[in-house]
């Protein structure tokens with residue numbers, strides 16, 4: 001190592017899923033197969049580019065207000081960022097500043113470990129149980145903060161509000177982050193608990209249920225106290241995180257509740273049907289409440305299956321790793337895309 005390298009911050013980066021630049025059946029990064037709300041296209045078409053001369057509103061006021069109205073919270077309870085990755089990274093930086101280890105599951109969103117390492121935050125990863133469920137008792141011990149996704153990724157398992165509240169009651173002296181990237185496909189958000197737990201932060205995204213992964217919008221909802229701390233960190237880092245198009249498009253997406261509910265329901269319907277098809281082919285998977293299914297087959301090697309699918313331009317996600325190497329994570333696409341997937345699998349397995 002060169003002398004000047006010694007003081008450089010080292011990072012082992014997160015590896016995002018592939019984004020092939022040609023048309024494939026793309027079931028590998030949990031994107032939404034439907035376009036964003038029609039109002040988003042209209043905003044972009046009619047955008048007055050003269051306003052690009054100016055910096056955007058650093059407080060992202062319009063979008064904060066729209067989200068606050070949507071969720072029935074105050075504007076000082078909403079923080080917006082460049083995708084939930086940006087929001088979560090800011091949360092790690094702001095809230096996880098203890099000498100004690102933060103806690104998150106061994107099998108979860110792999111970015112948590114990357115941020116913990118990057119920011120030199122000590123961490124421990126309690127093991128999920130045999131059925132890939134989070135063991136709540138593992139989160140009763142002293143710690144420097146807690147984070148878990150609900151539904152968890154890549155397992156797709158959703159825990160109810162009683163479970164989330166149990167973790168909160170045992171962790172009132174640290175910040176607890178619930179990453180709800182996939183909650184719209186699942187059930188009740190932990191936002192209901194905000195009135196009782198000032199140390200709770202709920203993080204969501206426009207990338208999944210709102211079909212806007214490419215626009216990069218995420219948000220956190222929490223107590224005014226925590227949101228103020230988050231904003232102080234943000235303004236110490238980069239005042240203008242959100243571009244003008246992202247702000248304007250985000251507002252339109254939130255306004256169209258009917259479209260949002262309709263596309264979410266279509267994905268849930270396709271998911272439930274896909275579960276039946278996968279079962280018929282002999283796959284096993286935890287009961288998914290997300291927009292993806294984490295599936296394994298007793299007779300077929302997951303890596304080989306992943307490669308075979310890819311060779312046919314059907315992209316799913318394969319992670320490797322001791323506990324996940326026999327699994328594929330399959331994003332729910334349109335009904336037609338899923339039919340192509342099952343046609344290929346049926347042929348591959350000669351069933």
Ligand code: PMP
Nearest residue numbers: 083084085109149153181205207
């Ligand atoms: N949390 C979880 C659990 C995720 O799976 C993802 C998507 N990769 C994210 C957060 C980040 O999504 P985005 O930055 O697109 O909002």
